[in-house]
Amino acid sequence: EAGVVQSPRYKIIEKKQPVAFWCNPISGHNTLYWYRQNLGQGPELLIRYENEEAVDDSQLPKDRFSAERLKGVDSTLKIQPAELGDSAVYLCASSFARYNEQFFGPGTRLTVL
Amino acid sequence: DQQVKQNSPSLSVQEGRISILNCDYTNSMFDYFLWYKKYPAEGPTFLISISSIKDKNEDGRFTVFLNKSAKHLSLHIVPSQPGDSAVYFCAAKDTGNQFYFGTGTSLTVIP
Numbered sequence: 001e002a003g004v005v006q007s008p009r010y011k012i013i014e015k016k017q018p019v020a021f022w023c024n025p026i027s028g029h030n031t032l033y034w035y036r037q038n039l040g041q042g043p044e045l046l047i048r049y050e051n052e053e054a055v056d057d058s059q060l061p062k063d064r065f066s067a068e069r070l071k072g073v074d075s076t077l078k079i080q081p082a083e084l085g086d087s088a089v090y091l092c093a094s095s096f097a098r099y100n101e102q103f104f105g106p107g108t109r110l111t112v113l
Numbered sequence: 114d115q116q117v118k119q120n121s122p123s124l125s126v127q128e129g130r131i132s133i134l135n136c137d138y139t140n141s142m143f144d145y146f147l148w149y150k151k152y153p154a155e156g157p158t159f160l161i162s163i164s165s166i167k168d169k170n171e172d173g174r175f176t177v178f179l180n181k182s183a184k185h186l187s188l189h190i191v192p193s194q195p196g197d198s199a200v201y202f203c204a205a206k207d208t209g210n211q212f213y214f215g216t217g218t219s220l221t222v223i224p
Contacts, residue, residue: 042202042214100145104156
């Protein structure tokens with residue numbers, strides 16, 4: 001069974017540029033999470049989807065971050081414009097709604113110069 | 114404010130001995146707890162979990178203990194192996210299905 005797929009794995013951009021991350025969850029998983037992990041910290045939730053619906057986006061900086069999950073499968077997370085403080089690893093995870101275990105992708109390491 | 118805390122950033126253990134990783138939490142409404150293991154350049158992988166209605170869960174060399182009165186969680190690895198060297202994250206789920214992660218403990222198992 002394929003795991004959670006994320007791309008790109010690494011991205012280096014200059015500040016004020018836009019950037020987008022893509023996530024393909026495990027087949028059949030209806031819950032999808034985007035996390036941000038800063039160096040030396042644990043993952044922090046940005047947004048959670050139940051199928052197509054964003055059910056928890058309270059931690060998403062909506063002035064520059066946006067996300068979508070069309071058709072309840074793949075998801076994209078966008079930052080526009082990126083700031084220096086956005087440098088982090090962006091993790092996508094998925095799960096069955098009624099189960100508690102999340103499965104994480106490898107993450108996208110973003111460096112903003 | 115950090116609701117899940119791992120106060121030990123690192124731990125070194127001799128191969129074959131017990132590794133004990135600790136985690137404290139503040140929210141009494143957490144109903145499920147998990148441990149994840151993370152290797153460099155990979156995402157966290159699920160290791161073991163425990164419901165708040167239990168005080169112990171065992172899976173092979175890994176045992177998780179929950180002390181609800183102390184709001185304390187621990188992961189025991191016996192015997193420790195060099196392949197266990199990784200960063201371990203404690204996580205807790207609230208009744209709204211939101212997950213909170215600790216800052217991680219880097220375990221080094223010395224051959």
